[in-house]
Amino acid sequence: MKSRLTRFDNTEWNNPWYVPLGGAVLAILGVLLGYRLAAAAGATGLGEYGIxxxxxxxxxxxxxxxxxxxxxxxxRQ
Structure with missing residues:
Protein backbone atom coordinates (compact mmCIF):
# COMPACT_ATOMS: atom_id res chain seq x y z
CA MET A 1 0.00 0.00 0.00
CA LYS A 2 2.85 2.35 0.82
CA SER A 3 4.31 1.98 -2.67
CA ARG A 4 0.97 2.93 -4.19
CA LEU A 5 0.56 6.09 -2.14
CA THR A 6 4.13 7.41 -2.21
CA ARG A 7 4.79 7.30 -5.96
CA PHE A 8 3.62 9.83 -8.52
CA ASP A 9 3.14 7.37 -11.36
CA ASN A 10 0.62 4.59 -11.62
CA THR A 11 3.01 1.69 -12.22
CA GLU A 12 2.34 0.17 -8.78
CA TRP A 13 -1.43 0.17 -9.23
CA ASN A 14 -3.15 -2.92 -10.62
CA ASN A 15 -5.76 -0.82 -12.38
CA PRO A 16 -4.16 2.20 -14.10
CA TRP A 17 -7.47 4.10 -14.17
CA TYR A 18 -7.67 4.43 -10.37
CA VAL A 19 -5.16 7.29 -10.27
CA PRO A 20 -6.42 9.70 -12.97
CA LEU A 21 -10.13 8.98 -12.69
CA GLY A 22 -10.15 8.55 -8.92
CA GLY A 23 -8.08 11.72 -8.44
CA ALA A 24 -10.47 13.82 -10.51
CA VAL A 25 -13.57 12.45 -8.78
CA LEU A 26 -12.04 12.90 -5.32
CA ALA A 27 -10.94 16.46 -6.11
CA ILE A 28 -14.41 17.45 -7.29
CA LEU A 29 -16.00 15.78 -4.27
CA GLY A 30 -13.59 17.51 -1.86
CA VAL A 31 -14.14 20.97 -3.32
CA LEU A 32 -17.92 20.59 -3.32
CA LEU A 33 -17.88 19.32 0.25
CA GLY A 34 -15.63 22.21 1.28
CA TYR A 35 -17.89 24.83 -0.26
CA ARG A 36 -20.93 23.30 1.39
CA LEU A 37 -19.27 23.19 4.81
CA ALA A 38 -17.95 26.74 4.43
CA ALA A 39 -21.41 27.99 3.50
CA ALA A 40 -23.01 26.12 6.41
CA ALA A 41 -20.43 27.56 8.81
CA GLY A 42 -20.96 31.07 7.45
CA ALA A 43 -17.29 31.46 6.56
CA THR A 44 -16.25 34.29 4.27
CA GLY A 45 -13.06 35.31 2.54
CA LEU A 46 -9.95 33.44 3.58
CA GLY A 47 -11.88 31.15 5.93
CA GLU A 48 -13.95 29.85 3.05
CA TYR A 49 -10.82 28.95 1.09
CA GLY A 50 -9.19 27.40 4.15
CA ILE A 51 -12.14 25.11 4.79
CA ARG A 76 -3.31 -9.28 -10.58
CA GLN A 77 -3.42 -13.01 -10.94
Whole structure:
Protein backbone atom coordinates (compact mmCIF):
# COMPACT_ATOMS: atom_id res chain seq x y z
CA MET A 1 0.00 0.00 0.00
CA LYS A 2 2.85 2.35 0.82
CA SER A 3 4.31 1.98 -2.67
CA ARG A 4 0.97 2.93 -4.19
CA LEU A 5 0.56 6.09 -2.14
CA THR A 6 4.13 7.41 -2.21
CA ARG A 7 4.79 7.30 -5.96
CA PHE A 8 3.62 9.83 -8.52
CA ASP A 9 3.14 7.37 -11.36
CA ASN A 10 0.62 4.59 -11.62
CA THR A 11 3.01 1.69 -12.22
CA GLU A 12 2.34 0.17 -8.78
CA TRP A 13 -1.43 0.17 -9.23
CA ASN A 14 -3.15 -2.92 -10.62
CA ASN A 15 -5.76 -0.82 -12.38
CA PRO A 16 -4.16 2.20 -14.10
CA TRP A 17 -7.47 4.10 -14.17
CA TYR A 18 -7.67 4.43 -10.37
CA VAL A 19 -5.16 7.29 -10.27
CA PRO A 20 -6.42 9.70 -12.97
CA LEU A 21 -10.13 8.98 -12.69
CA GLY A 22 -10.15 8.55 -8.92
CA GLY A 23 -8.08 11.72 -8.44
CA ALA A 24 -10.47 13.82 -10.51
CA VAL A 25 -13.57 12.45 -8.78
CA LEU A 26 -12.04 12.90 -5.32
CA ALA A 27 -10.94 16.46 -6.11
CA ILE A 28 -14.41 17.45 -7.29
CA LEU A 29 -16.00 15.78 -4.27
CA GLY A 30 -13.59 17.51 -1.86
CA VAL A 31 -14.14 20.97 -3.32
CA LEU A 32 -17.92 20.59 -3.32
CA LEU A 33 -17.88 19.32 0.25
CA GLY A 34 -15.63 22.21 1.28
CA TYR A 35 -17.89 24.83 -0.26
CA ARG A 36 -20.93 23.30 1.39
CA LEU A 37 -19.27 23.19 4.81
CA ALA A 38 -17.95 26.74 4.43
CA ALA A 39 -21.41 27.99 3.50
CA ALA A 40 -23.01 26.12 6.41
CA ALA A 41 -20.43 27.56 8.81
CA GLY A 42 -20.96 31.07 7.45
CA ALA A 43 -17.29 31.46 6.56
CA THR A 44 -16.25 34.29 4.27
CA GLY A 45 -13.06 35.31 2.54
CA LEU A 46 -9.95 33.44 3.58
CA GLY A 47 -11.88 31.15 5.93
CA GLU A 48 -13.95 29.85 3.05
CA TYR A 49 -10.82 28.95 1.09
CA GLY A 50 -9.19 27.40 4.15
CA ILE A 51 -12.14 25.11 4.79
CA UNK A 52 -12.28 24.16 1.11
CA UNK A 53 -8.56 23.33 0.94
CA UNK A 54 -8.78 21.32 4.17
CA UNK A 55 -11.74 19.31 2.86
CA UNK A 56 -9.95 18.78 -0.46
CA UNK A 57 -6.81 17.49 1.24
CA UNK A 58 -8.71 15.19 3.59
CA UNK A 59 -10.89 13.82 0.81
CA UNK A 60 -7.86 13.11 -1.37
CA UNK A 61 -5.92 11.44 1.47
CA UNK A 62 -8.78 9.25 2.65
CA UNK A 63 -9.99 8.54 -0.88
CA UNK A 64 -6.62 7.45 -2.22
CA UNK A 65 -6.13 5.32 0.87
CA UNK A 66 -9.43 3.62 0.14
CA UNK A 67 -8.52 3.17 -3.51
CA UNK A 68 -5.19 1.62 -2.50
CA UNK A 69 -6.97 -0.87 -0.24
CA UNK A 70 -9.44 -1.67 -3.01
CA UNK A 71 -6.56 -2.09 -5.47
CA UNK A 72 -4.70 -4.42 -3.10
CA UNK A 73 -7.78 -6.65 -2.89
CA UNK A 74 -7.99 -6.82 -6.68
CA UNK A 75 -4.46 -8.12 -7.22
CA ARG A 76 -3.31 -9.28 -10.58
CA GLN A 77 -3.42 -13.01 -10.94
Missing amino acids: TVLCLALTMAVGFGGLAILDMRNR
